Amino acid sequence: MSKRFVREYEILSVIGDGGMGKVFLARHEYLGNFAIKMLASQLNHDKSFRARFIEEAKIHFKLVHDNIVRIHTLIEDRGRLFLVMEYVDGGSLDELIQKNGKLTENQAISIFQDVLKGLDYAHRKGIIHRDIKPSNILVSSDGTAKIMDFGIAITADGKRMTKTGTTLGTSWYMSPEQIQTPKAIDHRSDVYSMGAILYEMLSGNVPFEGENDFHIYQQHVNNPPKKIECCSNILWNIINKALEKNRDQRFDGCGLFLEYIHEFERIQSTEKITEPDSTTDNDHHNAIKPDEENGSNENNEAKNNTDIDIDGELLDQDDHPNDNNGNYETTELSVHWFMYVVVIFLIFIIIYAIVSNG
Secondary structure, three states: OEEEOOOOEEEEEEEEOOOOOEEEEEEEEEEEEEEEEOOOOHHHOHHHHHHHHHHHHHHHHHHOOEEEEOOEEEEEEEEEOOOEEEOOOEEHHHHHHHHHHOOOOHHHHHHHHHHHHHHHHHHOOOOOOOOOOOOHEEEOOOEEEEEOOOOEEEOOOOOOOOOOOOOOHHHHHHHHHHHHHHHHOOOOHHHHHHHHHHHHHHHHHOOOOOOHHHHHHHHHHHHHOOOOOOHHHHHHHHHHHHOOHHHHHHHOOHHHHHHHHHHHHHHHOOOOOOOOOOOHHOOOOOOOOOOOOOOOOHHHHHHHOOEEEOEEEOOOOOEEEEEHHHHHHHHHOOOOHHHHHHHHHHHHHHHHHHHOOO
């Protein structure tokens, strides 16, 4: 069988097949393995799709981060466009979930943090992914997660290569505003999608299912997600915050989302979690407040002696053992004052008796 080449890259096998085209595993004689994405033949002669493919390459090429698949070059060979990318020696998060049903909390959090780091970097560069989902997240053999496929991404100034007002994305992970007002989304749409992904990683199921996209859209807009069994209350509240229908009530970005995940890990490892009193559930609406990166030791010590409130979840560091000591000291002081008053009163009586008898 004769070897197949795209320029200097030898095509070894097909490793992906999507609506925009196929992805091949290829080898460069000197530089090793790469993944090459080829624009589908039926789209290759469509000017709008070629422009979209080129725009994806331009957007993605700007992103250089450990948790984003690296773009090496865009080439044209025999009239076809090819995007040459970093090859990740693993599989997709989607495949990992299908294989395991659901992931352990530790495994999920490790992968999830990588994706948040990559998305936060993209957002800081002014790029919104708009289609983040498990199949667009690759997990390497060493467990590192990398984001791929910025095919429908937009820039912060609204530049996009898709028809204005169209609803693009995957229904299971789309934010309410992406469904209702696709022209007016911002980076917090990706935050919502990440909430849906974390939900699926921990439960093995997407937050909302339906017979068709319309039914799924309705649930994204109107329904709360069903509680995940065996998920700690504190992590569940973090997921719920990411999945808020109103984007103003979500995490303000993936960087803040990541800080909350870090704080959750710290609490899990250092503090005792206690169930809240049901009568006070409605009095608590704040999520974890992560430590300030540059805060003083004094502030950190003061914070560590304070309850952390996560939407009704009270976390006591050590059940406040000093509370009883404080009450004891107050009681002991009161006894001392009482004895003092009694002694003064007795002295007064004795003096009065002596004066009266004299």
